[in-house]
Amino acid sequence: PAQTGSLVVRCLLRIYIAKKMKTVAALSLLASASAFAPAQTGSRAATSLAAEKSTALPFLPYPENLKGYVGDVGFDPFRFSDFVPMDFLREAELKHGRICMMAWLGFCAVDCGLRVYPLPEAYEGLTSVTAHDALVEYGALGQMFLWFGLAEVIGTVALMQTLNGSGREPGDYGLDPVGFLTDKSEEEVNRMKLRELKNGRLAMLAFSGVVTQAVLTQGPFPYV
Numbered sequence: 001p002a003q004t005g006s007l008v009v010r011c012l013l014r015i016y017i018a019k020k021m022k023t024v025a026a027l028s029l030l031a032s033a034s035a036f037a038p039a040q041t042g043s044r045a046a047t048s049l050a051a052e053k054s055t056a057l058p059f060l061p062y063p064e065n066l067k068g069y070v071g072d073v074g075f076d077p078f079r080f081s082d083f084v085p086m087d088f089l090r091e092a093e094l095k096h097g098r099i100c101m102m103a104w105l106g107f108c109a110v111d112c113g114l115r116v117y118p119l120p121e122a123y124e125g126l127t128s129v130t131a132h133d134a135l136v137e138y139g140a141l142g143q144m145f146l147w148f149g150l151a152e153v154i155g156t157v158a159l160m161q162t163l164n165g166s167g168r169e170p171g172d173y174g175l176d177p178v179g180f181l182t183d184k185s186e187e188e189v190n191r192m193k194l195r196e197l198k199n200g201r202l203a204m205l206a207f208s209g210v211v212t213q214a215v216l217t218q219g220p221f222p223y224v
């Protein structure tokens with residue numbers, strides 16, 4: 001009986017060892033197969049790297065919602081176009097660009113001596129920098145705020161029509177008294193729109209710079 005029991009134990013031990021060896025062999029095969037996984041990951045990474053990049057910022061992916069808009073160079077590092085309607089963003093860009101083109105010209109014109117007569121005595125000797133406080137004191141900026149607010153209301157109505165699918169293009173108020181876009185091809189119209197965009201973008205930077213320089217130097221144009 002003792003020999004029989006020993007034989008049974010040895011048989012069970014061999015069965016156990018055989019199962020363990022099968023498990024080890026299976027794990028070894030699995031490890032060998034997984035060795036090829038990095039190559040697949042690399043392939044996916046290569047595909048990701050091959051995705052379209054921004055022209056302006058080639059280290060960032062191209063913002064898809066910019067496609068089809070005049071002046072698009074893929075510049076949207078904060079990805080505003082992912083969660084804000086592009087028509088709203090284009091309207092805002094055009095508005096700020098147009099304001100800054102006029103603002104730069106007006107700011108520098110005042111410091112070059114241009115005045116609208118008759119000029120109130122209180123405004124004599126003012127510069128573009130010092131005019132702000134004086135105009136607030138005498139109420140002129142209050143009137144400007146009123147009229148600009150009215151213009152903003154009208155602009156908001158037009159923008160809402162655009163966002164609701166009226167067909168109106170962002171920034172289009174039908175104002176073309178000189179006829180720059182009259183009887184022009186689509187290519188020519190887009191070229192004029194691109195010029196406005198580029199000048200507006202430059203003006204936004206220029207106005208920020210000229211105000212800063214004027215305050216720092218407290219001097220007349222060209223503020224050096």
